[in-house]
Amino acid sequence: xxxxxxxxxxxxxxxxxxxxxxxxxxxxxxxxxxxxxxxxxxxxxxxxxxxxxxxxxxxxxxxxxxxxxxxxxxxxxxxxxxxxxxxxxxxxxxxxxxxxxxxxxxxxxxxxxxxx
Numbered sequence: 484x485x486x487x488x489x490x491x492x493x494x495x496x497x498x499x500x501x502x503x504x505x506x507x508x509x510x511x512x513x514x515x516x517x518x519x520x521x522x523x524x525x526x527x528x529x530x531x532x533x534x535x536x537x538x539x540x541x542x543x544x545x546x547x548x549x550x551x552x553x554x555x556x557x558x559x560x561x562x563x564x565x566x567x568x569x570x571x572x573x574x575x576x577x578x579x580x581x582x583x584x585x586x587x588x589x590x591x592x593x594x595x596x597x598x599x
Contacts, residue, residue: 501547501549506532506536506537506540507543510537510540510544510550511544511566511573511574512577513528514564514565514566514570515566515571517565518563519563519564519565521534521541521564524537524541525537544570545564548567548569548570549566549570550567550570551564551566553565
């Protein structure tokens, strides 16, 4: 009898290729609360993320079509980010992951330490 190794679903692998990259899921989660400028996002994520990494992640998420970037002429010029329809479609999955984490990763309400 021939044995075949289990295979990861290609769609799941693609999703975690995006969401598994540090900060991407959290940025989408913050934007689920509403549109935000760069400084608002930076504050919403705390001091754990550098401006260069945040900028890189925002560019990546925009190129993937999960967030939109709107530049408003100034002075001063301002940039706001919001979820696209595709980005909003991720919210139920992120809510489910957050619920799972509360039950299984946060003993006695302690926050899970950030890791790379």
